[in-house]
Amino acid sequence: MKFRRSERLIDMTNYLLEHPRELVPLTYFAEKYGSAKSSISEDLGIIKETFETRGIGILKTVPGAAGGVKFYVHVGQEEAAALIEELCNVFESPERLLPGGYLYLNDILGNPTIVRNVGRVIASAYAKADIDAVMTVATKGISIAYAVAGFLNVPVVIVRRDPKVTEGSTVSINYVSGSTKRIQTMVLSKRSLSEGARVLIVDDFMKAGGTINGMIDLLQEFNASVAGIAVLVESEETEERLVDDYLSLVRLSNVNVREKTISVSEGNFFSRIHFNNGSV
Amino acid sequence: MKFRRSERLIDMTNYLLEHPRELVPLTYFAEKYGSAKSSISEDLGIIKETFETRGIGILKTVPGAAGGVKFYVHVGQEEAAALIEELCNVFESPERLLPGGYLYLNDILGNPTIVRNVGRVIASAYAKADIDAVMTVATKGISIAYAVAGFLNVPVVIVRRDPKVTEGSTVSINYVSGSTKRIQTMVLSKRSLSEGARVLIVDDFMKAGGTINGMIDLLQEFNASVAGIAVLVESEETEERLVDDYLSLVRLSNVNVREKTISVSEGNFFSRIHFNNGSV
Numbered sequence: 001m002k003f004r005r006s007e008r009l010i011d012m013t014n015y016l017l018e019h020p021r022e023l024v025p026l027t028y029f030a031e032k033y034g035s036a037k038s039s040i041s042e043d044l045g046i047i048k049e050t051f052e053t054r055g056i057g058i059l060k061t062v063p064g065a066a067g068g069v070k071f072y073v074h075v076g077q078e079e080a081a082a083l084i085e086e087l088c089n090v091f092e093s094p095e096r097l098l099p100g101g102y103l104y105l106n107d108i109l110g111n112p113t114i115v116r117n118v119g120r121v122i123a124s125a126y127a128k129a130d131i132d133a134v135m136t137v138a139t140k141g142i143s144i145a146y147a148v149a150g151f152l153n154v155p156v157v158i159v160r161r162d163p164k165v166t167e168g169s170t171v172s173i174n175y176v177s178g179s180t181k182r183i184q185t186m187v188l189s190k191r192s193l194s195e196g197a198r199v200l201i202v203d204d205f206m207k208a209g210g211t212i213n214g215m216i217d218l219l220q221e222f223n224a225s226v227a228g229i230a231v232l233v234e235s236e237e238t239e240e241r242l243v244d245d246y247l248s249l250v251r252l253s254n255v256n257v258r259e260k261t262i263s264v265s266e267g268n269f270f271s272r273i274h275f276n277n278g279s280v
Numbered sequence: 281m282k283f284r285r286s287e288r289l290i291d292m293t294n295y296l297l298e299h300p301r302e303l304v305p306l307t308y309f310a311e312k313y314g315s316a317k318s319s320i321s322e323d324l325g326i327i328k329e330t331f332e333t334r335g336i337g338i339l340k341t342v343p344g345a346a347g348g349v350k351f352y353v354h355v356g357q358e359e360a361a362a363l364i365e366e367l368c369n370v371f372e373s374p375e376r377l378l379p380g381g382y383l384y385l386n387d388i389l390g391n392p393t394i395v396r397n398v399g400r401v402i403a404s405a406y407a408k409a410d411i412d413a414v415m416t417v418a419t420k421g422i423s424i425a426y427a428v429a430g431f432l433n434v435p436v437v438i439v440r441r442d443p444k445v446t447e448g449s450t451v452s453i454n455y456v457s458g459s460t461k462r463i464q465t466m467v468l469s470k471r472s473l474s475e476g477a478r479v480l481i482v483d484d485f486m487k488a489g490g491t492i493n494g495m496i497d498l499l500q501e502f503n504a505s506v507a508g509i510a511v512l513v514e515s516e517e518t519e520e521r522l523v524d525d526y527l528s529l530v531r532l533s534n535v536n537v538r539e540k541t542i543s544v545s546e547g548n549f550f551s552r553i554h555f556n557n558g559s560v
Contacts, residue, residue: 150396168378
């Protein structure tokens, strides 16, 4: 079955979007469409240009016998700024403020479009990094973790507060919550991480950073390492921050639960990302 | 800025894939690309044909002044059968068996490709149904719920076992677990569902159906209704099933924890779906 160029372009676009960071040999497409490699090469040139012009992502050509193309998600500075501004506006609403200086985020974390865009922006920052898995802690960070993992094409590993039968054997650690100074526990299924894995930690909300610090400790138990830390929202704390090296999209400050006021500004994203190459 | 047809096809494909079940007016594309509506119409004809031939989905044209196109995810019988067979093979491994007849599923539920494909198959069954939200219970069903919701373009609502400060005010119900006959609690944030919402319940695993029954009860508290129930795995129970009307991709039977044996077969998917129109 022969394919016209227009059909190939549509089907290849869909395939590449669904297989980020995967090396696709030219022969794969050539055989799929019964086309010459030279035609496929031309098709990919058109897709590459359009992906870059339209801000969809980057298509990297790997030359040689074992070569092919790789699609990387990429979000430009303007698009990232627009998303972060949109998030700031949404977060500013005073009805979101909850006891203890937390924010109601369920509607945002449940919105597939927002979650997808947050995932794209975070994944874009780590698109070319060496990452084997995305880790988060149940429950609220899960949606963003999956969105990021989908764009990076790596599995998601979910840390829990309590062991469950469905986890199988688990490794557990105790950590001190940065805000409340209480001792807490987190567990991770033993089978969920392989030795030496490079892990991107993702969460929805960071105050002092105790939970994220706990995840870092947990990674050590698995002889795994931290490849990055990214949060949707960081809240300014009077106390010392336990984590230094992280990426945040939005920052809360001047949280006043009694007066129901809050200041929302962009996080450290733009000071951490070098936009000439779009990575951390 | 003028666009060539090839560029339009690539960019439109990306746009439609990212906006399922959304009515996109022809004028949107015509203005975006500075093209005549007749050219856009031809482009959409090519995309429609390719989407259908390559099993990407269905493009429905809505005629008239308020018209445009809508993209629906659609999985054909063959593709669904291949996925379900793959799942059966993965599930069969005896190391998955856990105490109580549960299965270790974390690796499957953490794999973005599998989760995406499971989400596509379930969403395809409900693509044309009137659904306002996808609901699941924390933690394990969340990944599939997000995948389904992404393809249906509706928000995800997450029921929890315990209230948390970040949920705001909650509504809680008690229910009887179908397997253990113990009284359990589930809570849902008050702001998370609007009155009259039509909700698709999604979960990873169903034994007797007590948890799903609990979610149905919870929906009543919100004056919301069940638009469908879909699970990845159902486990055959000797006891009476509490839920009748559901969709399952995989069925476990003859679970013998002592002997570490298990039978895995396809769920009720193919007996519930009419493949001439691909819907429940």
